[in-house]
Amino acid sequence: MYPDNLRYTREHEWIRDDGGTCTVGITAYASEQLGDVTYVELPRPGAEAHAGDALAVVESVKAASDVYAPVRGRVLEVNKALEERPELVNESPYDEGWFFRLDDVSAAEMNGLMNADVYQAFLKGLEA
């Protein structure tokens, strides 16, 4: 459910270091809480964001939520497939359901995020 090679935020984004660039999406927990995703609004490539800035919007049958930049960076590429098939966010949150790729990311900021174990402990706290 929560791959070890990812870093996680309290807002339920994941980020993966692909060597030079990073890929961002939302976690299985987030997509399950949202329910069926019906629409994804993606940022413009080239947009710059600080950690915590809203970069994308995800809408489900239940709610609309912002997706935040987990770290500071510049948007290199977005997952165009989500425009036609937003359900990929539910079906494949860590793979085909990615949102955007960032470059110019600082390693120190990445290391400040939660690893899979800490994130799962954080989720346990939310369930309590």
Next chain:
Amino acid sequence: MQLIYEKSRPGCRAITFDPLDVPTATMPPQLCRVSPASLPEVSELDVVRHFTNLSRRNFGVDSHFYPLGSCSMKYNPKLAEAVAAEPGFAGLHPHLSSDRAYLPQCQGALQLIYETERLLAEIGGMHQVSLQPIAGAHGELTGTLLIAAYHRARGHPKDTILIPDSAHGTNPASAAIAGFKVVEVPSNGDGTIHLNAFKGVLTASVAGVMLTCPNTHGLFEPDVRRICDLAHEVDALTYYDGANLNAIIGQCRPGDLGFDVMHFNLHKTFATPHGMGGPGAGPIGVGERLEPFLPGPRVVPRDDAYALEWPERSIGRIAAFFGNFMIAVRAYAYMLHLGAEGLKQVSEHAVLNANYVHARLKDVYLSAFPARFMHECVLSAAPQAKQGVRALDIAKALLDFGLHAPTVYFPLTVKESIMIEPTETESKATLDAFCDAMLQIAERVADDGQRLREAPTSTPVGRLDEVRAAKELNCAC
């Protein structure tokens, strides 16, 4: 059910024209259609049956219990409808007020506007009221524009509005449209504002704080006075979202709690029709500091007649004429009919009913917060969801009992939330029937989950495909 177009039979007519008894004239060809209009060809009886049968499928508070949390689907007393239908109001043209010469002919309507504003000012503890905004969120926008005008006039424009995550959902949008940056204030575990988090974001750039009280968790904010005081210390104005005023009407007044500006939802607190889209009315009330900026024109008593005047630094008109005047007529009738004592009973019964429902259901559905609820209660279907029946399934199953579903998945801060607002007019028998249905559904979760997931089965249409509805918007049909 067939669409009326599907009932069309060629040549069928509902109207027979009288024989022509005047000379024929020729229509200029450029004004004539090239092909006939695509209209259903049906008889008068077809039309009557079609729309009568459609109307029998309507589901409203006049026919069923409608406990939609956060929306206050109150019964609209027919007395108010009768007053609004009086020809003196219904036949009045709003442009009569546009020419001074005709003002004597609309003195009654102007008096009603003035007196409704004074009654609302008394209820809200406000200095002045404007009836112009035509919806709750329109009132919010007007209020935030007033806040912006106030700071501009003082030469210290500010750019931020603080809004708790338990606020009425439209607040952030209203503040953003008024040009403000919105900063969210989190709740604590009790479902009320996290006071230290609030202090942490209350900077000199904060123009205003928008509070909903009781908040959308159905809880009264215990620190409301302190929050107003802290805001005033940094010259931030405080906005009271009146969406839930029906919980406190006659018990306390936002102005006395320290609020500078507020709106009233006439369609919620004052039982005017609630069409989920209008016509609504969201009058705003202001303290003395904001009076010079109010929208205009204002109705003012001068000598022995009512006149129209503009406030000195008005933000201008924010709606045509006087807003949704006929809604104000209904609210005025409602207020005078109930009187001060009656309005107090409105909030007492609304709170009693919500807490009665909560007390009957809290051992089966999870209570979202430990505190006493106000006019609505928030439960969670998390225990049922663990067994595969979600809040949505429970909401749909209620339809098979002839009950409107409560609000589900709002507030967002509560998992599998079910938000129930019975309103003050429901009898104990109706509340019990609703609670019995909720408890029966919960009992069926373990053994009959599949049927609950397929509910409703007795309604004109069954379970709708919400994903497809959200993804494939088709406005052309």
